[in-house]
Amino acid sequence: MTRRDAPLETLAHTGPWRERHPADKAVLALGLLVCAVALPPWPGAAVVGTVALVLLAGPAGVGPGRAVRLLRAPAAFIVVGALPLLVAVGGPTVLRWDPAGLARAGELVGRSLAATLCLLLFAATTPLADVLPRLSRLGVPPAVTEVAALIYRLLFLLLDTARTVREAQAGRLGFATRGAALRSAAGQAGAVFVRAFDRARRLDEGLALRGYGGDLAVDVDAPAPSRRFIASSVLLLAVVVTTTLLLRLVIA
Structure with a gap:
């Protein structure tokens, strides 16, 4: 690209x-x-x-x-x-x-x-990854920036999942007719929802096992202004x- x-x-x-x-x-x-x-x-x-x-x-x-x-x-x-x-x-x-x-x-x-x-x-x-860690220094609560960072990360994963599901459905003629397209769209939405729920659960378990205490330390390496x-x-x-x-x- x-x-x-x-x-x-x-x-x-x-x-x-x-x-x-x-x-x-x-x-x-x-x-x-x-x-x-x-x-x-x-x-x-x-x-x-x-x-x-x-x-x-x-x-x-x-x-x-x-x-x-x-x-x-x-x-x-x-x-x-x-x-x-x-x-x-x-x-x-x-x-x-x-x-x-x-x-x-x-x-x-x-x-x-x-x-x-x-x-x-x-x-x-x-990049948003350069902005979010610095917002805490400006007084933004860490919980807000961390939730934004997690949503930002999961967004790309879910878009990739939706694209993969759509390509698989298209390969099986899932959009050949209007009825098939509606069924494929419903199946795609269900698959993305299940994957999002599973990703969120695994992420929560991973943070808990690592002793998450409410703050994700991020090392930001960038030149001075x-x-x-x-x-x-x-x-x-x-x-x-x-x-x-x-x-x-x-x-x-």
């Missing part, structure tokens, strides 16, 4: 920013996210979204095509969610066109797409804010 077709987590593990401290990438990506939420939607959303997309396609190593493909599903969800803003309820008809709705929908879509690109920038460069990278990120954020405000003055 090439990076062009790799899942998001694979991109995070193999990208050029893999060895950077999560704080470096958090300052950049989450700082852009704050800009996307706090700055005026126009032209703030356009400026922030463009910067995030350029970073994804270039320095982050995701590539323009892959970045666009990662954005397609969230973009469809955002557009569908903005459609109700185009109509109003009541009046002579049950539903009517709202003249002011187009502007509100455009602001919502622009701001949401920019924020999504900022989150993708962080997710495509920072880069002052140069953080300073460059702060400078970029300042440029984004300044550019947005200047463009807004020019447009106004």
Whole structure:
């Protein structure tokens, strides 16, 4: 599998920013996210979204095509969610066109797409395994991070189980007809549920036999945060804010 077709987590593990401290990438990506939420939607959303997309396609190593493909599903969800803003309820008809709705929908879509690109920038460069152990240092209860880590681990195991079951059913013509497809889907759901229950039971027994006392010690090996990278990120954020405000003055 090439990076062009790799899942998001694979991109995070193999990208050029893999060895950077999560704080470096958090300052950049989450700082852009704050800009996307706090700055005026126009032209703030356009400026922030463009910067995030350029970073994804270039320095982050995701590539323009892959970045666009990662954005397609969230973009469809955002557009569908903005459609109700185009109509109003009541009046002579049950539903009517709202003249002011187009502007509100455009602001919502622009701001949401920019924020999504900022989150993708962080997710495509920072594996979750690097983030969870450090959340406890920020005051997050260890039980929360450990449950998240276990769910994250089991999620991939169950997806692999579902894929294996589906391939076996397809090899036995389990999807040849609509009735067979329904039976196969029900069997697949049952198999995944049983496997998930068994995995959880075995995991609980394993932790108990190892004397689990409520805290899983994880050794995190990563370089210290880069002052140069953080300073460059702060400078970029300042440029984004300044550019947005200047463009807004020019447009106004």
